[in-house]
Amino acid sequence: MGKIIILKNDRVGDLFHSLKGMNEIINEHQKDEIEIYLSEYSSGFSFLFKRENINIKTINYKASFVEKINLYFTILRSPVQKVFILTPKNFFFILPLFFRRIRFYGICIKEKTKERPNVFLRNFLHKYKVNDRSNKNLNEGVGQLIFELCKNKNRKSENFINIEPKNKSIIKNLLDFRYCHFHFKKSLFAKKKWSYDQLNILLERIANKKGKLILTSDIENTEYNSIFKKNYNSYNFTNLSNNSEINFDNSITYFENIKSVDLFYLIKKSAIVISPHGAMSVAASFLNKPVIDIFDNTINKVAFREYRSKNKNYNFLILKPFSEKLINKFNNFLDNA
Numbered sequence: 233m234g235k236i237i238i239l240k241n242d243r244v245g246d247l248f249h250s251l252k253g254m255n256e257i258i259n260e261h262q263k264d265e266i267e268i269y270l271s272e273y274s275s276g277f278s279f280l281f282k283r284e285n286i287n288i289k290t291i292n293y294k295a296s297f298v299e300k301i302n303l304y305f306t307i308l309r310s311p312v313q314k315v316f317i318l319t320p321k322n323f324f325f326i327l328p329l330f331f332r333r334i335r336f337y338g339i340c341i342k343e344k345t346k347e348r349p350n351v352f353l354r355n356f357l358h359k360y361k362v363n364d365r366s367n368k369n370l371n372e373g374v375g376q377l378i379f380e381l382c383k384n385k386n387r388k389s390e391n392f393i394n395i396e397p398k399n400k401s402i403i404k405n406l407l408d409f410r411y412c413h414f415h416f417k418k419s420l421f422a423k424k425k426w427s428y429d430q431l432n433i434l435l436e437r438i439a440n441k442k443g444k445l446i447l448t449s450d451i452e453n454t455e456y457n458s459i460f461k462k463n464y465n466s467y468n469f470t471n472l473s474n475n476s477e478i479n480f481d482n483s484i485t486y487f488e489n490i491k492s493v494d495l496f497y498l499i500k501k502s503a504i505v506i507s508p509h510g511a512m513s514v515a516a517s518f519l520n521k522p523v524i525d526i527f528d529n530t531i532n533k534v535a536f537r538e539y540r541s542k543n544k545n546y547n548f549l550i551l552k553p554f555s556e557k558l559i560n561k562f563n564n565f566l567d568n569a
Contacts, residue, residue, distance in 0.1 A: 234264045234313035237306075241271040241291050242319045244511035246374075248518045249539065250318050251280070251393050253378035257316060258283070258392040260384040264313070269303075276492030279397040295323065307331055318378055320363075325349035328356035335359075337381055339374070342366055365534050374538050395500070395519065399493045402472050407501045409480065412442040412566075413516075415507035416449040418456055420528060420551060428459055430554040437559060439483040441566045442503055447486045448495070448512075460486040469494060504569045506562075508551075509539065517541030522569040524562070526551050545569070 238257060240250055247270070258266060258281070266286045270278060271293040278288040291299045300323050307315070307327065315331075317324045317338035325348070328336040335358035341348040342364045354360055361377040372380075414435060421431060439445040447464065449456060460466060466486040467478055478485075490498065496515070499505055505516035506524040513525040522545040527536070529550045540546070547565050552558055 234261075235310050236261050236264050236266045237312055237315045238266065238268045238318060239316065239321075239324055240274070240318045241269050241293060241295065241321075242274070243271070243293070244274045244277065245509075245514040245539075246319070247274040247277060248511065248514040249373075249375040249541075250378050251518055252375065253318065253380075253382035254281075255391060255393045256379065256382040256384045256389065258286070259390055260386070261285075262392075267306075277496070279399045279493060279496075280394050282394050282397065282399075283392065295321070303327075304330070307334070314358075316382060317357075318381075320348050322348060325353045325357075328353070332356075339363060339378055339381060363538065365538065368534055368537075373540050373542070376542065397493060397496070400474060401493045401497045402469065402474055402476065403478070403494050404497050406478055406480075407498070409444060410442060410503045411444040411446050411480075411501075412438050413498055413502040413505045413507075413512070414438060414445055414447050415505070415512040416447060416456065416460075417508040417510075418450065418452070418454045420508045420526065423528065424551050424553050426554050428456070432463070433554075434559060434562065435484055437563065438506065438566065441563065443483075444480060445484045446498060446502070447484060448490055448498070449486075449488070451489070457488060461488070504566070509548075514539070514541055517543035517546055520545065523547065524549055524565050524569075 236257060238254060240247060264285065267289060268281055268286060269289045269291050272290060273293060275290040281288060312334050314335045314337065317336065320339050320341050325338065338357045338360045340354060340360050340362045342362050344366045359381065361381045363374050363377055435445055447460060464484045464486040465479060465482040466488060468488045469491055470489045499516050500519055502521060504522040505512055507513045508526045513523050516523045520543060523543060525548040527548055527550050529552060549561060
């Protein structure tokens with residue numbers, strides 16, 4: 233039995249972009265030991281990889297010097313066959329210089345003024361794919377590039393990503409009604425000068441369309457946490473247990489500090505997910521849920537191409553200052569979802 237290392241220490245949205253590619257690796261190496269390096273941001277979703285031959289390691293999003301040294305000696309002392317660099321950070325691309333007998337696979341970045349890694353270091357990779365940010369006509373998103381890099385050509389593809397986790401979830405068996413999941417991000421709505429009253433109009437319209445709405449917000453504690461708790465039926469998951477009772481009688485329910493397993497089930501069981509572009513919208517697309525992905529109007533077109541999800545139920549909307557016209561756009565998406 234050999235050893236496979238997957239380096240994926242980045243944010244949650246990036247992890248979900250990589251899941252189809254990582255599934256190919258797991259599929260091909262069912263009899264090998266697989267070690268997956270996740271960041272502190274995405275380690276809560278390690279249940280996705282719960283298998284006997286998989287070990288999860290957590291390192292910082294910006295790996296420390298000690299963590300880099302430990303990784304070096306892990307590779308040195310173990311019978312590593314392959315290393316997949318799915319997070320294109322400079323240090324990872326130096327490793328192939330020291331371990332010539334190991335096959336390194338990597339996602340590379342090309343921009344107008346620099347490349348990561350440079351052409352010299354690419355020569356030491358067994359296989360690589362380039363995310364060319366300087367090419368506006370490139371159609372492949374980063375998720376597809378990672379899939380092509382990791383694709384297993386010798387086996388029938390099966391799903392080894394654990395989308396039915398056995399971890400205890402508070403809400404797993406509670407959500408038996410149709411609902412919309414709306415994720416709120418203060419920075420985006422504040423930038424467009426939305427007031428709470430205007431946001432509430434949107435939320436009530438959505439709830440009226442879809443029956444019920446479950447609201448979540450970013451981890452950062454803002455004044456909106458207090459506003460949501462005051463105006464909606466709310467539950468703080470820091471204080472909830474499996475024996476807690478949740479009342480969904482109101483049309484809008486607010487979930488505060490929801491944890492990763494519960495969040496995954498919330499997305500998985502939703503009728504539609506509406507969220508500023510990020511972890512929620514990417515996770516929903518991975519699960520083939522209808523999505524309204526909300527972008528800022530300053531979006532870089534290359535970034536949109538790079539992170540657009542492959543999902544036939546995917547819709548995107550540019551957020552602008554509140555207007556009835558914009559509300560009608562939401563309504564049109566909801567009618568077709």
